[in-house]
Amino acid sequence: MGRQLLFxxxxxxxxxxxxxxxxxxxxxSVEKALRTMSPEAVVEEVKASGxxxxxxxxxxxGMKWSFLAKPPGVPRYLVVNADESEPGTFKDRxxxxxxxxxxxxxxxxxxxxxxxxxxxxxxxxxxxxxARILEQAVAEARAAGWLxxxxxxxxxxxxxxxxxxxxxxxxxxxxxxxxxLEGKRGNPRIKPPFPAVKGLYGCPTVVNNVETIAAVVPIVxxxxxxxxxxxxxxxxxxxxxxxxxxxxxxxxxxIELGLSCDEFINSDEYCGGVDGRAFxxxxxxxxxxxIVPYELFLRTAAGEPRxxxxxxxxxxxxxxxxxxxxxxxYAYNDAQCIVRSTWNHTRFYHHESCGQCSPCREGTGxxxxxxxxxEHGEGRTEDIDLLWDxxxxxxxxxxxxxxxxxAWPVASAIRHFREEFEYHVRFPQKVKDPKHFAKEPFxxxxxxxTA
Amino acid sequence: MSAxxxxxxxxxxxRPFAFSEAALAECRALMARYPEGRxxxxxxxxxxxxxxxxxxxxxxxxxxxxxxVLGLQRIEVYEVASFxxxxxxxxxxxxxxxxxxxxxxxLRGSDDVIAHLERKLGxxxxxxxxxxxxxxxxxxxxxxxxxxxxxxxxAHYHEDLxxxxxxxxxxxxxxxxxxxxxTDR
Numbered sequence: 001m002g003r004q005l006l007f008x009x010x011x012x013x014x015x016x017x018x019x020x021x022x023x024x025x026x027x028x029s030v031e032k033a034l035r036t037m038s039p040e041a042v043v044e045e046v047k048a049s050g051x052x053x054x055x056x057x058x059x060x061x062g063m064k065w066s067f068l069a070k071p072p073g074v075p076r077y078l079v080v081n082a083d084e085s086e087p088g089t090f091k092d093r094x095x096x097x098x099x100x101x102x103x104x105x106x107x108x109x110x111x112x113x114x115x116x117x118x119x120x121x122x123x124x125x126x127x128x129x130x131a132r133i134l135e136q137a138v139a140e141a142r143a144a145g146w147l148x149x150x151x152x153x154x155x156x157x158x159x160x161x162x163x164x165x166x167x168x169x170x171x172x173x174x175x176x177x178x179x180x181l182e183g184k185r186g187n188p189r190i191k192p193p194f195p196a197v198k199g200l201y202g203c204p205t206v207v208n209n210v211e212t213i214a215a216v217v218p219i220v221x222x223x224x225x226x227x228x229x230x231x232x233x234x235x236x237x238x239x240x241x242x243x244x245x246x247x248x249x250x251x252x253x254x255i256e257l258g259l260s261c262d263e264f265i266n267s268d269e270y271c272g273g274v275d276g277r278a279f280x281x282x283x284x285x286x287x288x289x290x291i292v293p294y295e296l297f298l299r300t301a302a303g304e305p306r307x308x309x310x311x312x313x314x315x316x317x318x319x320x321x322x323x324x325x326x327x328x329x330y331a332y333n334d335a336q337c338i339v340r341s342t343w344n345h346t347r348f349y350h351h352e353s354c355g356q357c358s359p360c361r362e363g364t365g366x367x368x369x370x371x372x373x374x375e376h377g378e379g380r381t382e383d384i385d386l387l388w389d390x391x392x393x394x395x396x397x398x399x400x401x402x403x404x405x406x407a408w409p410v411a412s413a414i415r416h417f418r419e420e421f422e423y424h425v426r427f428p429q430k431v432k433d434p435k436h437f438a439k440e441p442f443x444x445x446x447x448x449x450t451a
Numbered sequence: 452m453s454a455x456x457x458x459x460x461x462x463x464x465x466r467p468f469a470f471s472e473a474a475l476a477e478c479r480a481l482m483a484r485y486p487e488g489r490x491x492x493x494x495x496x497x498x499x500x501x502x503x504x505x506x507x508x509x510x511x512x513x514x515x516x517x518x519x520v521l522g523l524q525r526i527e528v529y530e531v532a533s534f535x536x537x538x539x540x541x542x543x544x545x546x547x548x549x550x551x552x553x554x555x556x557x558l559r560g561s562d563d564v565i566a567h568l569e570r571k572l573g574x575x576x577x578x579x580x581x582x583x584x585x586x587x588x589x590x591x592x593x594x595x596x597x598x599x600x601x602x603x604x605x606a607h608y609h610e611d612l613x614x615x616x617x618x619x620x621x622x623x624x625x626x627x628x629x630x631x632x633x634t635d636r
Contacts, residue, residue: 075486087553087592118486125499125537126549126593128633129606161484166495166535169591183494183527185534201489244596245558251597287554287592330555330596344554348591354534434562 001269002256003230005218005238006211010098016133018140021101027146029109029220034154037220042113046216048224050236055081055172055209056286056326058310061216067196068114069204077205078111078119079181080213083165083172085124086286087348088328091240092210094252096123096130100137106213108146108158109220114206117157122177125166134162169352173400174207176354187354188400211240232258235309235324245330246279248272261306261313262298265331276333277441281417283332284313285325287345288405290412291338292322294331318412335438337431338417339424342410343371349406360403363394367410374421377428384421388414419444457533459511459540468512470520474500478520490521494531497521498538503632507547508539536590537633544579544586545630549603552589555596564600565589567614571621584625605631 004010014020021027033042047062068076080103084092096103103121111119123131138160141147149157163181165171171180175189178200199205215237219227228236235257244250247265249272255264264270265282282297283289299306301320306312314321332341350364367390370383391407398404414421420442424431433439470478478497482490497517498509505513509532518528532538539547550568552561565576568587572580576589595601598610602617609620 084594085592088555088596090594090596093594124594125495125535125633126603128635129608132606132635163492164496164499166499167537167590168535180495181492182489183491183531185531201486242597244555244599250599283554328555328596330558332558336558341554341557344552344557348553351536351591 002254002259003238004254005227005230006095006099006102006214006240007254010095015099016101016137018101018137018144021099022144025221026101027105029217030105030112030146031152033109033112033220034152034156039113039115042109042220045219045224046113049215049219049227050224050231050234051212051215051219051227052235052310053209054211054215054239054327056086056288058324061208061212064196064208065110065114065206067194068206069197070115071204075118075203076114076116077200077203078107078114078116079174079177079200079205079207080107080119080121080210081172081174081177081207082121082123082127082130082210083177084127084210085169085172085352086288086326086328087345088244088283088286088330089242089326090244091242091252091327093127093130094242095210095214095240096127097133100134101141102214102217103210104134104137104141104146104160106216107160108141108151110206110208110213110216111158112154112156116206118159118161120181120200121160121162122171122181123162123164124171125164128164131162131164138162168354169348170354170400170402173402176400177207178205185354187356188402190399230256232307232309233311235311239308239324239327241308241327241329243271243329245283246275246333246336247331248275255308257307257309258312259308261308264308264329265297271329271331274331274333276335278334279331280334280336280441281332281338282329283322283409284308284327284329285323286328287348287409288401289323289325290318290321290408291341291416292320292412293416296320296416297322318408319415322412334441335435337375337437337442338413338420339371339375339431340434342413343368343375345409346371346406349402353402353406354400357398357403359394359397360406363390363403364406366390367406371410374424375431377424377431379421379425379428381422381425383425384414384418457540459509459514459529459533466510466512468501468505468510468516470501470516471504474504475520482521491523491527494521494523494528495535498528498532498535499634502538503634507543507630507632508541539586542579545584545628546604546624547586547588547631549588549590549593550576551591551593551595551599551601551603553592555592556599556601559599561600564602564612564614564617568617568621571618584628585621606633606635607631 171186176186279294395407481493
């Protein structure tokens with residue numbers, strides 16, 4: 001097991017309450033920052049840590065913070081993105097549910113660095129029970145003087161509010177989140193201006209993921225340089241991976257970035273190998289990242305062992321690589337059908353498209369229809385090229401990245417599993433049963449001869 | 452039409468709606484959390500309260516009451532209520548079963564759970580049983596992929612579902628017969 005920076009005390013009894021959290025070293029980063037550091041020094045530590053946004057984009061956090069505009073007399077906000085809706089991702093829920101004070105501590109320390117006196121946690125509405133846990137933790141922190149006016153006599157005031165959403169994947173996109181927080185439909189804004197200049201209520205705002213904010217705690221406690229020693233290259237520190245799908249040991253794992261993919265998926269310390277006959281494919285970073293065949297997850301096209309890092313997973317670009325994304329990892333065994341899974345992915349994006357941009361609003365629906373008929377053995381040969389064409393026309397042509405996120409799973413499925421799509425067209429009777437590959441797994445290069 | 456634009460109900464449920472005193476106090480506390488002139492930010496939390504006080508769905512009367520509390524144009528409330536999937540725009544059963552059907556759940560057998568519930572309850576996803584007890588909804592990823600398949604009922608997650616566990620849950624809810632809602636009020 002690698003170093004556990006966020007999960008060190010995740011199973012310690014009583015860690016959910018303030019008393020237990022404090023007894024295990026909680027709120028030290030607030031003491032250190034407010035008593036001994038300047039806001040700029042905290043930003044410098046985060047820059048030195050190399051921490052990158054853990055919500056999926058992987059943008060350097062310290063750089064994002066340094067873009068925050070500071071016009072005099074204008075309030076600044078920190079908004080924590082707890083909308084966690086990327087299919088495959090459940091790490092933030094786990095963290096907030098088990099050790100809510102870790103994120104709250106990170107919010108106070110980060111807000112001090114940013115000069116924000118108010119911060120909001122925007123949590124998806126489905127996590128209502130988690131919002132209640134957070135509200136209670138905020139109340140405890142306020143009663144103990146970690147929130148409110150003049151915290152630790154430093155002159156710094158801070159207040160945290162918990163805001164619930166109401167079911168909309170798009171609200172995980174930071175500008176849609178801000179619209180929703182302002183009481184509107186979650187339609188993403190055109191950027192620029194970026195939230196760092198014009199965010200919540202038109203004021204400079206930093207939006208960070210739950211895990212990113214939690215990571216600020218060990219970074220301030222131990223120093224950015226110490227954090228940067230963990231990991232590989234520009235992938236520093238630890239990452240929470242939500243592991244699901246057809247593996248033996250689903251759950252949330254904190255890994256040191258740079259762990260070998262083979263070890264992660266097969267060792268009993270992590271996923272524990274395949275649940276079923278054999279692995280077929282992997283989506284390592286949430287449904288929006290390209291799906292790759294199991295062999296390409298283990299090794300790059302050049303034959304190098306693949307690592308759980310931003311760079312290594314992306315090695316080969318979209319031709320043979322994928323992305324770390326949010327760390328929403330799920331694996332497929334050979335009973336699964338890639339066409340069915342792609343149909344499912346696409347239905348999700350069609351359902352969640354906000355409807356602003358025509359390519360996404362219409363294109364996701366067209367792809368869903370085409371995939372549905374392919375999966376049910378009613379497809380045509382030209383459907384595969386049609387799908388390719390539609391996804392090409394969505395990618396890059398929308399205000400927010402949802403369009404790209406809808407296109408990539410389709411493009412990668414066709415790129416790596418084209419034969420399986422063709423099989424659905426050529427042998428419609430064989431795919432009528434929804435569990436067609438559970439009984440007779442699809443074997444590349446073989447079924448065409450025998451079917 | 453985008454999946455994100457859903458018609459509101461104007462013909463069903465003309466029953467009048469008024470917030471309880473406790474709910475009004477909660478609304479006022481919510482509105483005070485935002486800066487001067489920004490109380491519209493409380494719209495989504497207040498819609499959750501209205502839905503909980505209106506048998507689990509938002510009638511036009513309920514939405515108009517929300518507009519009244521916040522001092523908004525009614526259309527500002529309708530356009531938000533119709534955007535978010537947790538807001539029900541038609542009457543629902545005593546229990547709403549939100550069954551996750553997105554890919555990670557599908558890989559672990561959610562199709563079987565949904566098919567079983569449809570058979571057992573005699574409704575398709577989106578439908579409500581004739582006795583008004585259950586509304587079955589197929590929903591998108593609920594962030595519970597490691598404990599899939601799963602469903603949400605009210606504020607509670609029911610995880611690691613099997614056919615047997617789903618049956619036991621239905622029996623238990625039926626016996627309890629008391630409405631649940633997302634806010635767990």
